[in-house]
Amino acid sequence: MIQIICKSESYTYNAYHILKAFYPSQEVSCKTDEEASNYVTVQLPDGQEIFAETENLQTEKKRQTDLNLYDQLEKITGEPLAWGVLTGVRPTKLAMQKLEAGWKKEDYIRWAWESARVRKEKAVLAWEIAERERKILEELDYEEGYSLYVGIPFCPSVCSYCSFSSGPLDRWKEKVDVYVDTLCKELEFIAERSKNKKLNTIYIGGGTPTTLTAEQLERLMGWIDEKFSREHLLEYTVEAGRPDSITEEKLKVIKSHGITRISINPQSMQQKTLDAIGRKHTVEEIKEAYALARETGFDNINMDIIAGLPGEDISDMEDTLAQIAQMKPDSLTVHSLAIKRAARMEMRDLHRDVKETHDILSGMIEKAAKTAEEMELFPYYLYRQKNIAGNFENVGYAKVDKAGIYNILIMEEKQSIIAAGAGASTKIVLKNPIPMPGSKKKKMTRLIRQENVKAVDAYIDRIDEMIERKGEWLWH
Structure with a gap:
């Protein structure tokens, strides 16, 4: 158990996540004591205490305290964190802000180190991705354009590491049809409210959208075709995801609706590994599904892999990468394993200490980056997650003309993304900042979030409420 005592509640969030990054398998508790003599006091399991302080001006206290805490923990553990004290999921957003402000690459790299202890190689990666993102997004109209997310919260089985709003198809089989009906009702409302806007991308995700039958897919996609204009559509993605949910009939339905x-x-x-994490399919089925998709005519196929899955070492990752390279996908997304509270797997299930985790993850990520380069795939988007193993990141690599526009938009938050379905999260980007709803400190924001309820049955029962809530912010 690690105990954190903070002089002010404002220090607890960063202190907690910095400690969890250094000690992912340790339980960490926080409390606030306004009478404490130090801004942050940490009691480590071995009895050692750390006192984080700063002598800087008031406006710098929080940042300098974070850096002071970080520097001491790095010295104690001997393991630097790749992203330093950054706790947010969008480090490229910071790089993009500096790029748009006219900064030079070298100035950003120096700033990233001095202000957050970001290692040089990660700062370079973030900057280069921001440059690619900026070029890709140039043709989008942020104010008049928007993207559409459609959530299908079902999977053939739930993977042990998964924390998404999805459930096994067997549990909900009797309600899938009514779920699709309910989803179409929400989509019709979105289409009507958005008819004067420009739809740039559509993303059908989950879960696993291809757990729907071919008939259900036809009904959903036909409805989208009927209700939404494609005049300004640049990209249409479907997460086929699990190979054990893919059939030739489903792929033909998807292809017939112009999915790109x-x-x-x-x-x-x-x-x-597939057996250990609850994936009910074989390696051979992956290859068969991929070959079937190519035969059906898809010329932009992404594949996801996860670095750091239990029981795997660098040689396993090398073999996975070699097999994927033979298939030649158009893009490859490399995730670092993140264990969240909603997942069945826990960090302690990995049976690795901090140094071992860091070394294995670092090696895997380096191998993935090298293989992607050999496949002529270049990094085009990046994000991080809480409780991510080794404090690393998730990176999407793609051929020059095959980058996922929606993926960039979800990270950079420059355009509204209107989301339908159970657990779907709408993000509305406003032209001018307004007081943040519910903020006691009267913070200003240009981003309004609207969350749909996660449970499938609650979503079906409360769809009118979901529509009404969306209508409060959606364009009139």
Whole structure:
């Protein structure tokens, strides 16, 4: 157990996540004591105490305290964190802000180190991705354009590491049809409210959208065709995801509706790993599904893999990458394993200490980056997650003309993304900042979030409420 005592509640969030990054398998508790003599006091399991202080001006206290805490923890553990004290999920957003402000690459790299202890190689990666993102997004109209997310919260089975709003199809089989009906009702409302806007991208995700039958897919996609204009559409993605949900009939339905990009996500090409994490399919089925998608005519296929899955070492990752390279996907997304509270797997299930985790993840990520380069795939988007193993990141690599526009938009938050379905999260980007709803400190924001309820049955029962809530902010 690690105990954190903060002089002010404003210090607890960063202190907690910095400690969890250094000690991912340790339980960490926080409390506030306004009478404490130090801004942050940490009691480590071995009895050692750390006192984080700063002598800087008031406006710098929080940042300098974070850096002081970080520097001491790095010295104690001997392991630097790749992203330093950054706790947010969008480090490229910072790089983009500096790029748009006219900064030079060298100035950003120096600033990233001095202000957050970001290692040089990660700062370079963030900057280069921001440059690619900026070029890709140039043709979008942020104010008049928008993207559409459609959520299908079902999977053939739930992977042990998963924390998304999804459930096994067997549990909800009797309600899938009514779920699609309810989803179409929400989509019709969105289409009506958005008819004067420009739809740039559509993303059908989940879960696993291809758990729907071919008939259900036809009904959903036909409805989208009927209700939404494609005049300004640049990209249409469907997460085919699990190979055990893909059939020739479903792929033909998807192709017939003009979908331009799909994902077939193995996560690993090691059968022992697939079995261990609850993936009910074989490595051979991954290859068969991929070949079937190519035969059906898809020329933009993404594949996802995860670095750091339990039981895997660098040689397993090398073999996975070698098999994927033979298939030649158009893009490859490399995730670092993140264990969240909603997942069945826990960090302690990995049976690795901090140094071992860091070394294995670092090696895997380096191998993935090298293989992607050899496949002529270049990094085009990046994000991080809380409780991510080794404090690393998730990176999307793609051929020059096959980058996922929606993926960039979800990270950079420059354009409104209107989301439908159970657990779907709408993000409305405003032209001018307004007081943040519910903020006691009267913070200003240009981003309004609207969350749909996660439970499938609650979504079906409360769809009118979801529509009404969306209508409060959606364009009139």
